[in-house]
Amino acid sequence: MLSTLGVAVTALLTALFCHFALGFSVLESFLTGAVISSTDAASVFSILRSKKLGLRNHTASLLEVESGSNDPASYMLTVIALSLMGVGGGGAIPWMIFAQVVFGLGLGAAVAGLSILVLRRLTLSDGLDTIFVVAAALLSFALPAVVGGNGYLGAYLAGILIGNAKIPHKAALVHFFDGLTGLAQILIFFLLGLLSFPRQLPAVFLPALAIMVFLTFVARPAAVFLLLAPFRCGVRQCLLVSWAGLRGAASIVFAIMAVASGAAIGYDLFHIVFCIALLSVAVQGSLLPLAARKLDMVDSAESVSRTFNDYQDQRQLHLTRFPIGAGHPWVGRTIGECELPADALVVMLRRGSENVIPNGDTAIQAGDLMVLSTPLYEDDDGVSLREVPVAEHGDWIGRPIKELGIPAEVLIVLVRRADGTTVVPKGGTVLQQGDMLVVNEWEET
Missing domain, CATH: 3.30.70.1450 (Regulator of K+ conductance, C-terminal domain)
Structure with a gap:
């Protein structure tokens, strides 16, 4: 809801503000609202991870799903705005909306389904599975884009489906794409550095500040409260979700696309959006940890690393073999009487050629081979x-x-x-x- 209707509500309210308060034309106002209507997942979770802030009520997962999935909606609104401004013709907008959604979802799902089938059925040598998934990602974007669909939506859906499927070597794939994501972010910000002119920022600072304040305190909260109210989300959760709507690289990329399209824009859209993103990260980002604590939304039992983006290998238990010798003090005692660590579990006793599935009353005999399950150690403390x-x-x-x-x-x-x-x-x-x-x-x- 937030990633689709939320984007539309935010874009509409921002467009009204730009038109009536800042004097932009109707189409320019709509374009501005469309470009900055998406939120930035990377900024939000960079802050949450650096501060190790786990959030209550699965708010972290909500923010990441929303931030990751609202870019296609913002892109579609941007394309519609440019079409209305004469870029590509404005007469086929109903068909454009249909094609963007249907072809994006359909072809993205088809590529994902075929990719999962290949990864499960074929045994690919080390490294080839990574190349195959990269090709699938490119194909999930290219196919919808060729036929007029939303390539971002197709690629996002394909990533969701492949990422949640049981496929071989998933951990290695996710680590590779984490590195690729970091490289993409470096390239994006290098591109921003090439295109931006700091001397032009003072001229757009006041309108950018006005739009950022309206987004933060009016448009974003209105969309969040309107769409989360039916799900009985608490006021504090809605306030935190509202504050966490940071603008980032995606909005700037859409602004670059709009400027490069050749549309007649009577103001400096790129630097306005660039300034909004800087203000959003500087103000909202800096105060996000404080806002989470003041709203009592921090939960030490929740781990921000266990969210939608951060994959952990599904086998999080380590099996350990533990032979019971003739003189071991556990011989003759039941498992319930043994002083095991609280997070250890006896999952099997190998007794000669027999496998015994134990319970607390199972007696241990000399010569048994005990199989223990314990949590898998994760090297977060620098132990090497x-x-x-x-x-x-x-x-x-x-x-x-x-x-x-x-x-x-x-x-x-x-x-x-x-x-x-x-x-x-x-x-x-x-x-x-x-x-x-x-x-x-x-x-x-």
């Missing part, structure tokens, strides 16, 4: 591992680990033998020729 070849330390070969004289703050996590087997080390583990030690961060002197 490195490999140390035993061959580089010839005097270590044939000696137990406890005699090596390794610094006390260094832990050998794993010993990888030359034959590929791994050993969880103890003080008495004897190192062999060809061993590779995996240790926590250690700078040798």
Whole structure:
């Protein structure tokens, strides 16, 4: 709702303000409202992530879905405005709206469906799946654009469908596209630097400030409260969503498109939109963490990294094998009597050739192989591992680990033998020729 009707309401109210308060013509006012009607996901989540602000009531996910999906609607309004101004002809606007939506959705879904089928059915070698998905992204934009559809809508829908499908190597794909997104942002801001002239900003500062204030305190809140009220969203949530409607790179790109289209625009649209984006990020962005706290919308239990854009590998549990020897103190006790960590779960007991699915009353026997599930560790604290070849330390070969004289703050996590087997080390583990030690961060002197 916010990404479609919200964009339309924001554009309409802004157009009325530009026409009656700033004296722009009707079509120029509509063009201005269309260009700046979308919000910028990158700006919002850069702020939320840097401050580690989790928001209540799934507000973070709401903001990211809205910010990511309202660009196609803003683009369509911009194309309609340019068509009314004589760029491309204005007589086919009903057909244009139909084609933009139907072809964009239909072809985007078709490309996504075919891509998912190929990724699931064919075994692509490492790297080829990334190339294939890049090609699918380009195709999902190009096909709708060729037949008059909304390429942005098609690409966005294809990304949604592929991103939520169970496909191989998804984590690697997402990390690649995260890097590609960063590169695209660098190129966009480099382009903005080439096109902008700082000396022209003072001339457009007052109208840009007026539009930004109206957007922030009138147009955006009106759209948010109007469309979220039926869903019984609280006043504080609506206020925060209203304040988080930052304008960013997408609006500036649409302004560049409008200026480059050759439409007769009687004012400096590019620098007005550029100035609005700067003011929005500087004022709204700086005060967003404070607004979230003042509105009591910060939830420490929520993680802003677990949102629509930030994919985490679906296998977040790590399985660990734990052999129970004859002298182990757990022999003869039930699982419920064992002092396991709170986040560990016994998922299976391997007893000879039999697999036992345990419960709290299952008794442990000598010789059992216990399989534990524990949360997968995520390296958020800068802990790093490195490999140390035993061959580089010839005097270590044939000696137990406890005699090596390794610094006390260094832990050998794993010993990888030359034959590929791994050993969880103890003080008495004897190192062999060809061993590779995996240790926590250690700078040798």
